[in-house]
Amino acid sequence: MAYEAYSDEWAQAYKDEINSSQVYKQAAAGWEGTVGLVVLAEPDKNVPDDRGIYMDLWHGEARDIKVVSRDEAEKADFVITGPYSRWKAVAKKELDATKGIMLGQLKLKGDFPTLVRYTKASQEMTECTTRVPVNWPDE
Amino acid sequence: MAEVVLADGDNANGLASMMGTLLAQNVERVPAKLNDFRRVDGDVLIDVGDLDQQITLSFHGDRCTIHNGVAGRPRVRIRTDSETLMSLSMLHIGPLGLPNYFDEPGRAVLQAMRKGRLRIGGMHHVPTLNRITRLFSVA
Numbered sequence: 001m002a003y004e005a006y007s008d009e010w011a012q013a014y015k016d017e018i019n020s021s022q023v024y025k026q027a028a029a030g031w032e033g034t035v036g037l038v039v040l041a042e043p044d045k046n047v048p049d050d051r052g053i054y055m056d057l058w059h060g061e062a063r064d065i066k067v068v069s070r071d072e073a074e075k076a077d078f079v080i081t082g083p084y085s086r087w088k089a090v091a092k093k094e095l096d097a098t099k100g101i102m103l104g105q106l107k108l109k110g111d112f113p114t115l116v117r118y119t120k121a122s123q124e125m126t127e128c129t130t131r132v133p134v135n136w137p138d139e
Numbered sequence: 140m141a142e143v144v145l146a147d148g149d150n151a152n153g154l155a156s157m158m159g160t161l162l163a164q165n166v167e168r169v170p171a172k173l174n175d176f177r178r179v180d181g182d183v184l185i186d187v188g189d190l191d192q193q194i195t196l197s198f199h200g201d202r203c204t205i206h207n208g209v210a211g212r213p214r215v216r217i218r219t220d221s222e223t224l225m226s227l228s229m230l231h232i233g234p235l236g237l238p239n240y241f242d243e244p245g246r247a248v249l250q251a252m253r254k255g256r257l258r259i260g261g262m263h264h265v266p267t268l269n270r271i272t273r274l275f276s277v278a
Contacts, residue, residue, distance in 0.1 A: 096221075098221065098225065099189070099190065099221050101153070101157060102153050102154055102157050102187070102190055102192075102221055102224075103152075103153040103154075103190055103192070104152065104153025104156055104157075105153065108157075108160075111164055111168075112157070112160045112161045112164050113161060113164055113165050113168060113228075113277035114277075116161065116225060116228045116229070116277045117229070117277050117278065119225050119229075
């Protein structure tokens with residue numbers, strides 16, 4: 001079953017995928033903090049408004065993942081921002097999120113040294129997104 | 140107080156922006172790194188092949204200016220890929236302030252060197268290389 005991109009159902013499926021990952025559980029064992037993903041609107045791709053995803057992550061567990069407004073997502077400890085098409089490329093394994101940040105295609109706000117320490121965890125989170133089937137609004 | 144400046148301002152490439160943030164936050168987080176920051180006193184080139192991006196870090200006193208591309212006369216030249224660059228930041232600093240190449244992150248860096256994914260020019264400038272490693276280590 002495929003989920004509408006960035007819907008509540010998608011968020012629940014993403015959370016379940018993270019919580020079933022032993023790789024993530026180990027790599028993020030010491031992680032404490034919230035992560036916000038900001039998906040910038042691309043009206044020509046049927047994404048007319050900015051969206052946010054708020055992730056409450058704690059010691060290898062996703063306690064909550066929900067679709068929120070951009071403003072709410074920006075309240076997280078770490079915020080990664082990019083246009084819809086970049087996030088879609090990440091979810092389709094066409095763009096590595098870390099590389100995206102290094103290339104300036106995704107913007108990070110937060111303590112970078114902490115994020116670098118958890119590179120493996122963030123890579124696994126990206127892997128988890130690729131395992132959640134999605135109906136993309138521009139396809 | 141260490142100051143990190145992007146020479147190209149808003150036109151700084153993603154690698155310059157990311158490494159600048161990492162450097163500034165790392166020195167702020169661990170003030171003891173300020174001594175290394177001041178003592179580099181020269182230019183260091185970082186060339187990340189898979190991103191097709193190069194930056195030069197020019198250290199002078201309390202200021203590091205990060206340029207897009209090659210600038211000045213780099214004393215140390217680090218040529219690598221994005222994944223290995225992250226691995227370098229994971230190096231633990233052992234006794235005497237030397238990088239530990241015997242644990243998992245250290246062995247990963249040594250393997251990258253053996254496989255040609257990490258090439259360091261100017262290795263005879265060992266003190267500069269060790270200072271740079273300590274400055275970017277988040278472990």
